[in-house]
Amino acid sequence: MGRLVVSPEVHAAIRQHGEQTYPNECCGIMLGKNIGEDLEVWMLIKAGNTRTDSAHNRYHIAPQELIGAQREGRKSGLDILGFYHSHPDHPAMWSKTDFAEAHWFGCAYVITATDGDKITGRATITKSFLLTGTSEDDKAFVEQEISIEPD
Amino acid sequence: MKIHIPTPLRAFTDKQETVSVEGATVNEGLAALVATYPAMQANLYTPEGKLRSFVNVYLNEDDVRYLPGKEDSPVKADDELTIIPSIAGGACCLAGCCCR
Numbered sequence A: 001m002g003r004l005v006v007s008p009e010v011h012a013a014i015r016q017h018g019e020q021t022y023p024n025e026c027c028g029i030m031l032g033k034n035i036g037e038d039l040e041v042w043m044l045i046k047a048g049n050t051r052t053d054s055a056h057n058r059y060h061i062a063p064q065e066l067i068g069a070q071r072e073g074r075k076s077g078l079d080i081l082g083f084y085h086s087h088p089d090h091p092a093m094w095s096k097t098d099f100a101e102a103h104w105f106g107c108a109y110v111i112t113a114t115d116g117d118k119i120t121g122r123a124t125i126t127k128s129f130l131l132t133g134t135s136e137d138d139k140a141f142v143e144q145e146i147s148i149e150p151d
Numbered sequence B: 001m002k003i004h005i006p007t008p009l010r011a012f013t014d015k016q017e018t019v020s021v022e023g024a025t026v027n028e029g030l031a032a033l034v035a036t037y038p039a040m041q042a043n044l045y046t047p048e049g050k051l052r053s054f055v056n057v058y059l060n061e062d063d064v065r066y067l068p069g070k071e072d073s074p075v076k077a078d079d080e081l082t083i084i085p086s087i088a089g090g091a092c093c094l095a096g097c098c099c100r
């Protein structure tokens, strides 16, 4: 099982984004490189949550933002490795909705739980789930180690 | 035209990020892609042959679903198609969420 390798700065940025958008969900794109089995995150692109109708319990990244990220990655030799989002006042565990709407096989889905009082929240647990399989029929989320390593 | 392949589908295109195909429309381009890489069929299309709802296809900057000709929209040789699966989810399942 490959690990998700992040710098302390990237790890902190993912969690801070969840605190900033609390009580709504944050979301973003992780770019980097496959090193052997590991996913090494080099860069984050914060995305705007387009689900303004129920931003506290849904997220959606506009395809235009994904295309922009892919283009950005091509320029710098990086690939889209995965995505992150937050679960305001919910555990850092994927939901049925997360699973049903996960289609990026081989990519990491990072979830940060943000706990608060509906006004301000702080990030508690961050977990990464690798979407294994190659099709809708055999896909599965498998928790992977997040390794925090200085650049 | 060039077709940009997203990370999760490169397993089906011999790791190619970009595939060049011939075709006069979006549909013809996608058909040529599937002809070269048959494993793409099940990932792009439902068993009924419709583009899967979570598969977005962009012609240059435009979502093909919103073009007047949709998947029959004409494509020039220097146009670029981008296949991009959607990214969405949420903390609550539709029924019986733990917070309700």
Ligand SMILES: [Zn+2]
Pocket (backbone or CB within 6 Å): A085, A086, A087, A093, A094, A095, A098, A111, B089, B090, B091
């Ligand atoms: Zn979620």
